[in-house]
Amino acid sequence: MRRGGAWLTFLLTGCNGYQNAMGGDGAEGANFIQLFSVFMVVCTIMYVIVAAALLFALWRRRSAALVVEDRKHHQTSALVRPALFAWTALIGAGLVALTIASFFTDRSNAAEGSKPQLILTVTANQWWWDVEYNLPDVSRTVRTANEIHLPVGIPAEVTLKSNDVIHSFWIPNLAGKQDLIPGRQTDAQLLPRKIGLYRGQCAEFCGTQHAQMALDVTVESKEDFLRWYAAQLKPAVAPANPQQHAGYRYFTTRECASCHNISGTPASGQVAPDLTHFASRRSLAAGALPMNRGNVYGWVADPQSLKPGSRMPTVGLKADELHSLVAYLETLK
């Protein structure tokens, strides 16, 4: 049944696995697919019965016994009364079954989120995501941007905030949508069930570049997650050659550092994505471009032509400044 449901939804959405609400990659999604299957079965049975009754009524010949001339036209078939009782009882039973099923799905989702083992804060900005892993030991806090790594099978609680307008946090593979509202704190529970690469997306129109506000989600084994986390805890690598050093100097003394932070350097702006491990990410500019040298060049040289309206200004770098900046940024693994 579950496989059949999955097939059906696959046909319905035409989605691939990267961004798919019906894949069952998260506990919430899996629960809802089960619930969806129950609804599907119950509603299909009811539909078939109603359609069959209608067809029967069309097909049945008017009985000769029930014509006005015989003065028996008010008589109904002996079957009608028990059939109506049975029909009403069936509707009642079906509705009760669906209510119970959705109640237990809801409770099961709530129970899975009640004991988070990992707490992170996601703050939405126009048009990127600020991600912070909050451990009880604050010295092990990790801050990154536009990417979330999650260990598989471990419930995580995400605290959601917004710095400007209302956004909506949506990783279709893992859970439903949750709004991020300025001045308020909301939360979402994630319990990934399958290892994989997924995509999150802002789901509330938030301005010009709403469509280019994506989030790379990596669900990995616990060992891989811990390895990633340990790497994120390290400060940025030091520049190794003169060109990288020139880029480092430009970054830390000029426009870049007014907004961006690179841990372990004087660049400590707090209003733009943290770039400490920039080159280790899958994409740049909040999922707008895949991470590769050409895109880094294009983005640093002229962000306003790639993502018009974005908060990253076109600085007007000279060629040697651009080369050295990109050389430095590429070392930030």
Added chain:
Amino acid sequence: MSLRFRNSLLALGLVAALTGCDREQRQTRGKPLAETVPASTSPDTVFPGNANVPPSDPRAAVYEGNATAISEGQRLYNWMNCSGCHFHGGGGMGVALIDDKWRYGGRIDQIAATIVEGRPNGMPSFRGRLTEQQVWQLAAYVRTLSGQARKDAVSARADEVSNTPPQTQTKREPLTPADSAEQ
């Protein structure tokens, strides 16, 4: 003239008037290289008295009263921590920006120069820390703090906690001779 003819003429006139409703152009990026003023050609911006003030920078017309520039400037005002000293215009450690007193000139290009150059007694220079476009956006926003900017250009929402109505709902008060005399 029949009533019908007059009505249709009126409707046509209204439609024609709508073509005048043109949204202002949003410039997400200034021309990058032209925007960057090399340090050596930055004009002298301090003038004794009111004499010998040079003509306004041509960019003033692009940014002054431009809704996009003002809103971007409003964002940068907090991002760059202008509010740390000037507060939200009322002044604290830094001077007030909502009044009509300007030590280094209150024209948009003079404010931009003040941001780029920095000024004695605490105002840091933002040369090379902000792009030239951002400086002009900031200056455009600072110009609106006095509550005299056009209502359709200013933001209807202040980002800070405020006990005054937004500028879109306040009266525009013309300068009095006493204000000018204080300069």
